[in-house]
Amino acid sequence: LVTTKLGAEKIDFSLEPYSxxxxxxxxxxxxxxxxxxxxxxxxxxxxxxxxxxRIIQLQSLDRAIVPNERLAESCSEACDLKIASMREFFISxxxxxxxxxxxxxxxxxxxxxxxxxxxQFNQMTGADSRHLKRxxxx
Numbered sequence: 001l002v003t004t005k006l007g008a009e010k011i012d013f014s015l016e017p018y019s020x021x022x023x024x025x026x027x028x029x030x031x032x033x034x035x036x037x038x039x040x041x042x043x044x045x046x047x048x049x050x051x052x053x054r055i056i057q058l059q060s061l062d063r064a065i066v067p068n069e070r071l072a073e074s075c076s077e078a079c080d081l082k083i084a085s086m087r088e089f090f091i092s093x094x095x096x097x098x099x100x101x102x103x104x105x106x107x108x109x110x111x112x113x114x115x116x117x118x119x120q121f122n123q124m125t126g127a128d129s130r131h132l133k134r135x136x137x138x
Contacts, residue, residue: 001039002035002039002046002049002050002053003053005035005038005039006053008097009096009097010096010097011031011096011097012057013027013050013053013054013057013058014054014057014058014060014061014063017088017091018054019054019057019058019063021064022064022066023058023063023064023065023066024066024068025051025054025066025067025068025071027050027051027054027068027071028079028091028092028093028094029071029074029075029077029079030079030092030093030094030134031050031091031094031096032046032047032050032071032072032075032094033075033094034094034095034134035050035094036075037130038130043072043075043076044072047071047072047075048071048072050071051067051068051071055067079092080092081093081138083110086099086102086103086107086108086109086110086113087099089110089113089138090102093134093135093138094134095127095131095134095135098121098124098125098127098131098135101124101125101126102116102121102124102125104124105120105123105124105125107124118132118136121135121136
């Protein structure tokens with residue numbers, strides 16, 4: 001179920017920003033939290049599964065792996081939103097699959113993003129209400 005969901009959202013943990021060249025984990029805590037909510041599972045279980053998926057993806061590519069034993073713990077700490085680019089922002093809030101749709105809709109800067117309404121996001125992305133709520137509150 002998790003790998004299907006990741007595939008549908010075009011999330012590949014073997015790539016940056018989810019894994020760096022050294023094989024270290026940088027899965028955004030808000031992504032783990034979103035998956036836990038949507039799959040109706042506890043954060044610890046989801047964090048363990050996502051980290052296992054990341055390790056398997058890296059192993060299949062014969063890449064270095066540094067396991068992250070603190071992923072679940074990091075999800076209960078304050079999360080830093082990244083705002084240097086639209087791509088970084090959407091990844092940091094756990095909704096990377098909407099980046100291209102929003103940019104294609106003409107919203108290319110964080111400043112424009114702040115001025116975009118929920119209905120405009122819905123028209124651009126077709127996102128479900130949970131994702132729209134998460135985006136509007138980020």
